[in-house]
Amino acid sequence: MSNLDKILRGKTLKISLAQAMLLSTALSSVLLIAQPAAAEDKGDTISLDEVVVTARKRAENLQSTPVSVTALSGDITRQLNVQNFQDLRGAVPNLEITPLTTGGAAMTIRGIGQINSQVNVDAKAGFYVDEMYVARQEGNQLYFYDIDSLQVLKGPQGTLFGKNTTAGAVLLSTARPGPEAGGFVRVRAGSFDRLDTEGAINIPLSDNFLTRISFRTQNTDGYIKHALDDDTSNNINDKSIRLQTRFTPTSRLVVDTLAEYNRSETKGSTTIMIGCRPTAPYMNNYNALHSVRLCDAYPVLNKHYTVYGGATLSIPTSSALTDVAKGGDFQASGLTRFGHPTSFNDTEVSTLNNRITYDVTDEISVKSITAYRNSAASWYNPTLNAPNDIYGEFDNTHTRQFTQEFNLNGRAFDDRLNYVVGAYFFDQKTFLLQDTGPDWIDPVGYTYEATNHFKSWALYAQASFKITEPLELTLGGRYSHDRKSAVSDVALQTVTTAPCNGFANAFRQGFKVCGGHLLGEDEESWSSFDPRAQLSYQFTPDIFAYASATRGYNAGGFNQQLGSNVARGSLISYDPEKVWSYEAGLKTQWWDRRVRANVSAFYQKYDDIQTTVLIEINGSNTRQVQTGATAHEQGLEAELELLPTPDLVVRANAAYLDQAYDSIRPGVSFTLQTPVTSAAKFTYALSADYTFHLGSEATLVAGLNWRAVGKKPRCNAANVCIDLPAYGLLGGRLDYRPSGDSPWTVGVWGTNLLDRYVQLDKLIGGSMGVDAITPGRPREVGVEVRRTF
DSSP, X not given: OOHHHHHHXXXXXXXXXXXXXXXXXXXXXXXXXXXXXXXXXXXXXXXXXXXXXXXXXXOEEGGGOSSOEEEEEHHHHHHTTOOSGGGGTTTSTTEEEEEOTTSSEEEEETTEEOOOOOTTSOOSEEEEETTEEOOOOTTGGGGOSSEEEEXXXXXXXXXXXXXXXXXXXXXXXXXXXXXXXXXXXXXXXXXXXXXXXXXXXXXXXETTEEEEEEEEEEEEOOSEEESSSSOEESOEEEEEEEEEEEEEEETTEEEEEEEEEEEEEEOOOOOEEEEEOTTSHHHHHHHHTOSSOHHHHSOOOOOTXXXXXXXXXXXXXXXXXXXXXXXXXXXXXXXXXXXXXXXXXXXXXXXXXXXXXXESSSSEEEEEEEEEXXXXXXXXXXXXXXXXXXXXXXEEEEEEXXXXXXXXXXXXXXXXXXXXXXXXXEEEEEEEEEEOOSOSSOTTOOEEEEEEEEEEEEEEEXXXXXXXXXXXXXXXXXEEEEEEEEEEEEEEEOOOSTTSOSHHHHHHHOHHHHEEEEEEEEEEEEEEEEEEEEEEEEEETTEEEEEEEEEEEEOOEEEOSSGGGBOSXXXXXXXXXXXXXXXXXXXXXXXXXXXXXXXXXXXXXXXXXXXXXXXXXXXXXXXXXXXXXXXXXXXXXXXXXXXXXXXXXXXXXXXXXXXXXEEEOTTXXXXXXXXXXXXXXXXEEEEEEEEEEOGXXXXXXXXXXXXXXXXXXXXXXXXXXXXXXXXXXXEEEEEEESSTTOSEXXXXXXXXXXXXXXXXXXXXXXXXXXXXXXXXXXXXXXXXXXXXX
């Protein structure tokens, strides 16, 4: 069996960096494209358009930028039916997108990421919107409209971007105001009563003061049915509006200002129960206080997109009444505590962003980026979505963040030297209220209130010098200082002697007798210097190679949530984690630049991984974050693009990832054989667009795309692991335009055309006793009408 066969079948394969480069070069000869681009037709000569990226905080040609980056324009995302971040799954090599039940999307790059949304844990893939770092994951999907480009920078970007980029950085740039009046309106309709709108209009108030207003609405019924009522879950109800201005009082000064408001109000997301374990700790406690065991009351339905429905905030968030016993905190005057009849997810985000660029000379420019983001999110997502659930949790978070960055870009020595220096400040305040009780692990109720205040300062510099015309050396470094303060108030059962001994007894007594408050607060600081060094060589105008070594850093934090971690006055902290990444890449163009082929290989040393260990509370295992292991990662990525004729664009990408633990500290709940993350070992994508020229200059653009994700491991806190099945999704669209100057475009589109049942995530029993999956969206088809003006 060949190495390639082993990769595609998900077999374990150990490769060195050199072997990875050889394999990536072989892949590049048989794959086709990562990102489409329009053809540039010059008489009888056609070629692919140049792709411009800002991975080094200046505009550069992708093919001569020594960074592994995938760039997609707004037009390309529309061709690929990418409407939000979750649609990028499989479209960008080694990028995994996980939907969060709390709303938003978690991003994992090259196997490193953070898939929970706890307020005391930072994201590991930095997300930037118009150069503003977005600290919280709630609501991040709401920015994805009227975009100019999306860039995914892979591997640590600790020098220039710094803040929590051990995995990489995702840069989203919106469309800027233009000098000509006009815009567009787009309407999409389709399956599940979908009705989406999107539009933008440029309003130039004068030659040096431009404005642009953009908006989007998304409305789609849920695709998960309820067996006990007529409702559905996993619907979409999003609204966004954005106002931008561009002021150019002089030819050297540009002031860009952005104000944006986003809101999402849904019925929450739910998982599909596929297994019930009647002897698990949660189940034992539930069964002791009910005449019918939960697994008997709610047997597995064995239907792909169906749950029981009927979940309410009164149970289990206020489950003080059962058919066997009445809890000590029961109040007959209504059980609903938060005034919401069923599961829900509400998110509201406001953003202000001001960017000032001044060209001091033709070679030197300075920039100021000032941004403020205010997000509020609340959600209730029960495990079974049933009238009497095994677990439910109400959460409410409110975050205010402020960032300020200054940088100076310059060129010298006849453009042989390019450099950037900068300073960065970040301030985040987050409040969380979490209420789960009484539930079937804590008989008197578990309530958690937390306040976090995070500050970060950084200084950075990076310079690239052409030793000779083709040979360039880049050196850089960033000094970061993070300070975090945290306050926690945890309310749970603290008395375990009579009459509070045993779950049933404590349930009957309630919080007043058996419960208590555990208070904790602490403050700690961490610092890091993260360097970068790389060499690049331009062999020919169309062949470019580079090699780099860089380090990323993610600050430490505090365990705030669990009662045993709050030692009456102090919190248990965990240390920073660091990643050293070694990368080599080759970027090439062939056939008069009608073929673009880029490959990269990497080896990463992942130290002091912020991971989960198990501790015991009230006889049940619960989780705590600690720095518990070291690991290594290696892999490769290939992206190619082919333009055989002016009317045909063929695209493809492929990625391979291999991870393994090297050492584990005592007390950690997994072994060296446990998967490091739930990232897929391989992914690949294929797509093609062909333009048919009809009579009267009409055109019909037909496109198909196939995205495949290999099997992925998934483990719970008890170190029970399974594999999520591999899958491939087929999508397509047809766009008709009556003539070359027509403002109208009419299209039909489809996603998951083969109607594959996809498992995006899986919950494996553990203490709760429920096995459940998060399903992907089923087949959807629809029409789209777009008009420019």
